[in-house]
Amino acid sequence: MPPGEFELIERFFTHRGAAREDVRLGVGDDAALVAPRAGAECVLALDTLVENAHFPAGMDARFVGHRALAVNLSDLAAMGAEPAWALLGLTLPSADEHWLAGFSAGLDTLARRFNVALIGGDTTRGPLTVTIALAGSVPAGAALLRSGARPGDDLWISGTPGDAAAGLAILQGRLQGQGRARDALLHRFQLPEPRVALGVALRGIATACIDVSDGLAGDLAKLCAASGVGADVESRELPLSAGLCSIVGPEARRRFALGGGDDYELLFTAPAGHRARLAALEAGAVLRRIGVVSETAGVRIDGAPPEREAGHGFDHFAG
Ligand code: ADP
Ligand code: MG
Numbered sequence: 001m002p003p004g005e006f007e008l009i010e011r012f013f014t015h016r017g018a019a020r021e022d023v024r025l026g027v028g029d030d031a032a033l034v035a036p037r038a039g040a041e042c043v044l045a046l047d048t049l050v051e052n053a054h055f056p057a058g059m060d061a062r063f064v065g066h067r068a069l070a071v072n073l074s075d076l077a078a079m080g081a082e083p084a085w086a087l088l089g090l091t092l093p094s095a096d097e098h099w100l101a102g103f104s105a106g107l108d109t110l111a112r113r114f115n116v117a118l119i120g121g122d123t124t125r126g127p128l129t130v131t132i133a134l135a136g137s138v139p140a141g142a143a144l145l146r147s148g149a150r151p152g153d154d155l156w157i158s159g160t161p162g163d164a165a166a167g168l169a170i171l172q173g174r175l176q177g178q179g180r181a182r183d184a185l186l187h188r189f190q191l192p193e194p195r196v197a198l199g200v201a202l203r204g205i206a207t208a209c210i211d212v213s214d215g216l217a218g219d220l221a222k223l224c225a226a227s228g229v230g231a232d233v234e235s236r237e238l239p240l241s242a243g244l245c246s247i248v249g250p251e252a253r254r255r256f257a258l259g260g261g262d263d264y265e266l267l268f269t270a271p272a273g274h275r276a277r278l279a280a281l282e283a284g285a286v287l288r289r290i291g292v293v294s295e296t297a298g299v300r301i302d303g304a305p306p307e308r309e310a311g312h313g314f315d316h317f318a319g
Helices: 005-013 061-078 097-113 163-171 179-190 196-201 216-227 242-247 250-259 272-280
Strands: 023-025 040-050 082-092 117-125 129-139 154-158 208-212 230-233 265-270 287-294 298-301
Touching (some): 005 117, 023 117, 040 061, 061 082, 061 097, 061 129, 061 179, 061 196, 061 208, 082 097, 082 196, 097 117, 163 242, 163 250, 179 242, 208 216, 216 230, 216 250, 216 265, 216 298, 242 250, 265 272, 272 287
Parallel strands (some): 082 117, 230 298
Antiparallel strands (some): 040 129, 082 129, 230 287
């Protein structure tokens, strides 16, 4: 007989992630109890992954568990927050123990690395869907918002955008790649690294911040709209990985870097006075200055509006 719901929860979702002293009561009661830090603001985010829409069907369950938490960690990173507690809503077509073991291991490993406790959730039957709600904290008033960019600020990006989209294209057979380059790009799609330490380090430095989930140009447009500004990006400043450069030509590189999703890098603005400090910052990712914030609304790449495929980002309801 397949295990029941309670046995599954007991086996795969009890005592997962970090053991935190501020968790008074975790999985097992009607709700969890936590003790928020005095004087801090609570930061909350929720993201849902639907099979086929957010990850390919048949993706290794470990990667699904990692991704479900990583996308939420990235949202908290973009706010400059420290993550703490997660709730998991899991909808499964069947009680597949092998899949659950992989999924919970992927989630658990990442949660421990970022000191996140899994404190509760809900388990239901249906098409494979994973929702995580993540809570964390930031000192009062210190959160990084999308709305603070000012004309004249520098525009910065962490890491090497475009890699994850190239990794997905390889997985789906739309792009050919071999050897180390292929492995590196696949890794960037399968195990995205949320920039939590960077987000915390940017408190008091960045004027606005967003995580790049739908593509650099599209997410930049969101940041600009929230701040009531525009931006000019110089494409020759885009940091491109050796892997990406070795498998596609200059035009396609640019398209991946500007339009590719799933990178979970941080895109942020900062006054020019912080250049030296940012260039020397060691927070897990290389930072590159790629442009400048302007008074003129809209995003321009080398002076022109982004190409359609790069500029819009992903929209689930777009016709
Ligand atoms: P209730 O009947 O109150 O909804 P459940 O049977 O859904 O309770 O859940 C029992 C306990 O297990 C609760 O503490 C709940 O938070 C936890 N839980 C259920 N599903 C999950 C899951 N997928 N991950 C983590 N905790 C879960
Ligand atoms: Mg319930």
